[in-house]
Amino acid sequence: MNEILQQYWQAYLWSDGYHLSGVAMTLWLLVASIGIGFVLAVPLAVARVSPNPLIRGPVWFYTYVFRGTPLYIQLLVFYTGIYSIESVRAQPLLDAFFREGINCTLLAFALNTCAYTVEIFAGAIRATPYGEIEAARAYGMSSFTLYRRVILPSALRRALPYYSNEVILMLHSTTLAFTATVPDILKVARDVNSATYASFEAFGIAGALYAVIVFALVWLFRRGEQRWLAFLKPQAH
């Protein structure tokens, strides 16, 4: 155990000597995919609740497909599937993008978490009390102002507990990155396992690192809920 830690602690935490690896890589995967997913999910959630079926339909289809299939299959489609098509490799730009495992991984992760986030946000938007929307309309707000000032600030806050769940599930999903040769925590653990045959220690260290990250995330989200959801707390008299 001690020897493994002495020899590999740097690889587990941030670098295998050449690239970012371990915890740093996992956190980068998490932050990048959650960030892209969030930015795309807000407008898509607004489109998801649109009364126009031509706007609502395609977004429904997107979330249906991405929530109905395993992330592993999606990653395989982007990583091995798309790159096996002749015409993709013939295009220099696409070729350069899909050749790198990390690009495919980020694309698959971001699209996957975005699909779940869209449904979470859309649910929160639908649950907005109708009185607030009618009052805003009565003030003469345009649809854009209505979303910006009334619906989104309250819906995103109310979605926070469900969103924190999604972020933690996304952290769990980043473990798939090693199948696309991205050196995240689990990839380091697998390398240590094949170099030392100390399976329990190798994967145990990885598990402990993930648990620490989860506890940190839970703590962060609890702080966030205290700050942004204070108005929903049970009233003290």
Add this chain to the structure above:
Amino acid sequence: MLLQGFGPLIASGTWMTIKLALLSMLASVLIGLVGASSKLSGSRLLRGLATGYTTLIRSVPDLVIMLLLFYSLQMLLNQATEWAGVEQIDIDPFLAGVVTLGFIYGAYFTETFRGAFQAVPRGQLEAAVAYGMKPWQVFRRVLFPQMMRFALPGIGNNWQVMIKATALVSIIGLSDIVKATQDAGKSSMQLFYFCVVGGLIYLAITTVSNGALLWLERRYSVGVRKAAL
């Protein structure tokens, strides 16, 4: 044809996935019932054990637990067989998949069932005890049927997540949908097409189970009055 002769391979992979999902579901529901009962029991030891189990499993990614159990169990087994002087036994990936998925999702089911048990009104249980029912009869006749109604949405959610988690078992060597479609794609040089086929099979499974869950939810809420809005 459409599947270029890989039909039987993919069909057997699909059957493998469904078998794996159903058996792990059974295992995790049983573990979940035991876990929820221990969480609600009077014994501090049982409560502590169950809380430790759910906290640990839900904070460590399923793939890490899967690889940890798969490799370390094999090593333990090797040591045991070596010590006993018998031939090495290789853990069957199917069995390993059922055990690990059951163990992991048992933690999620524990939380689902705990919430559902607590949602059954206390008075009902007290009335059952007052009628002279034994603890097992209270569970079977009063607690379980009503608990199921509250637990169904959670069960449905866990089932959908678990179906998708079975795709991970191909990483420890099981010939499921992912493995079958990857093999077909590699030997026909049409990886993209067969990846999409694999995705469509999962989509079909999740769509069918969604329908089944809706039907079950309607069935278990027969006789529940809803206020008209």
